[in-house]
Amino acid sequence: MVTSTYVLRLVKDVFSPHAVSKNLPDAFRILYCNTGDLAFEGGNVLQPDEARYMRTGYALRAGTEGGELWRWEIGDAKAKPDLDLGEGIHSELIVSNAVPSVEKLEDWLIRCDSVLFPTGGAAVPHTHMGPGIRCMRNGKLTLSSDTKSQDYHPGDAWFEPGGQAVWANACTDECTRFIRVLLLPKDLKGKSSIRYLNEADRQKPKSQRYKSYVDELLSLK
Structure with a gap:
């Protein structure tokens, strides 16, 4: 049986208006804003239909419209995704699959x-x-x-x-x-x-x- 060190996941985070996420740990992530207005600590904005590669941890704040974030992560196969970003944010694991072809990142x-x-x-x-x-x-x-x-x-x-x-x-x-x-x-x-x-x-x-x-x-x- 082939085992895999890594998995690729997609998580959707739905932010209520003005919700603020906790600071997520460092990871290999792609953040894509599907709808709404989301801003990083420090003021950089992630607009709808924009994506960003994040290696370091981050926190996000939603504006008056709230927002929906699509969060792709590659991580350890034994680690669970973080689905608790804080009050006013609903997170759901959509897809998670092992990637056995990926041995050395x-x-x-x-x-x-x-x-x-x-x-x-x-x-x-x-x-x-x-x-x-x-x-x-x-x-x-x-x-x-x-x-x-x-x-x-x-x-x-x-x-x-x-x-x-x-x-x-x-x-x-x-x-x-x-x-x-x-x-x-x-x-x-x-x-x-x-x-x-x-x-x-x-x-x-x-x-x-x-x-x-x-x-x-x-x-x-």
């Missing part, structure tokens, strides 16, 4: 980006070169593999191990978009992680569009 990078499909867009069969967790923000996506096909709606999240071939079809009545965080070999910094099952698909026009937020090496220093 310094050999990997963490990437956060978004994928936007136009109405009726599609992704041809492909794999990625590392594991990751995706979370839907808009629209609907039908994701298929050799073993299953499943629909995802706003707020739904899923894990992909990286080596499994998948393909996707977006809904036809609005644009579809999801946010994803991937763990990738460090030599892919600034490079695409995708591999197509049919090499001829590499040269074909693609309907999806990408937005990059974070592409950082997992340095232990």
